[in-house]
Amino acid sequence: MKKLTALLVLLFAFQGFSQELTGEQLLEKAIQYHDPNGNWETFNGTLKVTMETPKNPNRDSEIKINLPEEYFYVKASRGENTTEYTVDKGNCTISFNGKTATEAEKKEHKLNCERANLYKNYYTYLYGLPMKLKDNGTIIYSKVERKRFKGKDYLVLKATYKKEVGKDTWYFYFNPKTYAMEVYQFFKDKPNSGEYILLSDEETINGIKMPKNRAWYYNKNDGYLGTDILSSK
Template sequence: MTRFFFFLLIIFFGCNQKPSLTSKQILEKSIKKHDPYNNLKSLKFKLRIQEPRINNPERLSIVTLNNSTGEFELQRNRDTHISTHKIDKNGDAITFLDDKIEKDSLLIKKYRLQPKRNSNYRRFYQTFSLLPMSLKNEKFDLNDNVVVVDFNSKKAFKLSIELQKPIFSKSLNLFFSKSDYQFLGLEIMYPENSGREGQRVIFDGVFNIVDVNFSRFHHWLNLKNEYLGSDIFVKELK
């Protein structure tokens, strides 16, 4: 009986033992895994990205980014049109529809052609799509509490972070593989707006450019795990 009781205590304390690593250490290990030579700061690419959504299954983007200069270009299909959203090395933004500056206010609103939106497009592809290593360039508060959970059927460290500058929201839950610190995905939360539902994004696969390893697939779900869409990095263009 005594041995049995002792065995139960071992199981209890083993299952409830807190992770030995801090949230900061887990994040640093994951960033090192994804960007071992600190190449993100000079990363340049031109990528073809399929972005099917429930209401827009044919969405396709071609994204050009130069992290050294800040230059950015997004080309995206808009019905029978192509929009082009640019930011030059001086930070000046301009947008075209079918290679022309559109004057029709209805089309500008419909296709989101306002040049002021371009910085948000760049932030999505430069920061969100390149998580977790892009956090090196962000200001944020990282919760000290580390929880081990199941995320997409994998054991994961769950870290909570509050960004100074939001990506959709300031409040994110980040998930890292317990076995090798691979970034598994995140939850976008809206604690300041209880009526707005959060999203869960599963990061999977590997896309490698100059030893920067980011996720090839981003699958968007709501918190009920209902599918919303995907971002699929198809190939690098020259």
Template sequence: MKKMLILELICCLAFAKAVTAQQPNSVSQITGQELLNKVIAFHDPANKWPSFKGTFTILLESPKMQPRKSTVTLNLPEEYFKLVENRNGKISTKEVSEECCILSDKDMPPTKTALDDDVCKRALMLKNYYTYLYGLPMKLRDPGTIINPIVLIKNFKGKEYLTLRVTYNEEVGSDNWEFYFNPKTYAMEAYRFFKGDDRSTGEYILLTGLKVINGIKMPENRAWYYNKDNGYLGTDKLIH
């Protein structure tokens, strides 16, 4: 009888361990929207982002290419974007306004094109790219963003985070995102995205340091890695 009780106890402990292994993440009491509000209050305490007008410079360092310096100008109320890129002395400029694009580089004079022109597509893509990345986490309030109401307490790269899972309406995008926030300060410290449900696709980004640009606390360094093999891609450094 005693042996049977011991055997049953061992089986129960083994089952409990198996269940724990299948559910490695616990759930926070805070909701997704509540977490987002706290995070934005940390990064944009005076609600400056909707009326943001400013210029900042980013240095990209990558093992596979020469350094690139990018100076970005954003005027959100007027929907204006300007990007000046300098790589090894070769300078190119892209401007996007509400009416048109203006493109130029070292070897050609400025060219003005309509927004729906093919040559303007990359300029528009870069406008969306820089506005999204340097507007995070505030951009998570944009229409079409789906915030998962359940916040996970998750270990990522050796640190415990409040984890916000985000998807988008079909017309906005198909990537799945996870954002990792410091549970004490609510600072955004990492994020990653996947192509659909395949978690070996996409990339993750580790954030270090903060710089205040026009009242907004932006991550100073963004180090990019592949999800599939942790391969290092490069680091964007916010200079000023």
């Protein structure tokens, strides 16, 4: 009976705590955990990411992000081919296997500046979380929910975006003790759409704690998509 009473007290205390925190307050605590010195705004560094996907060779990427200079570069190698995209203050250049890509190579391998900007936004957003949730156009919901996911309890923050920014609905799962971001999940307009991403281990780059491993799964059936593995070396 004593154990049951203690469990109920702990449960209600946790629920009360999650209700007391607003979405903005939870976000600030998460940012304080991941970027305690506010380094993201002036981030200038290199990330190395290996993408592992079922039945495909690994894709090894070297990514350079310089936010003050509005510079992004990614060099990705898979099998025999290497592609390089540079976006420098909005200007895009594309290389294929060490040389400027020809029009024929661009067409055959689907190389274009739209994809270059997609990579820029993808890597800057995901490795800039949770700090990127402070960007203009992000709508942070005030209510913080308590949710059990994959056997663990989390404080969950909901975010949507203005129409000109994005259409997906995102949920960010934070450790209730440390405020570390451990899961994020997004849904599209259709039922059972979207994916969830499990985060494990950390790499500290330029004073920012970033998830080392990001494992992607479908929401609809838990189907495994792949894992991104981050390294600073």
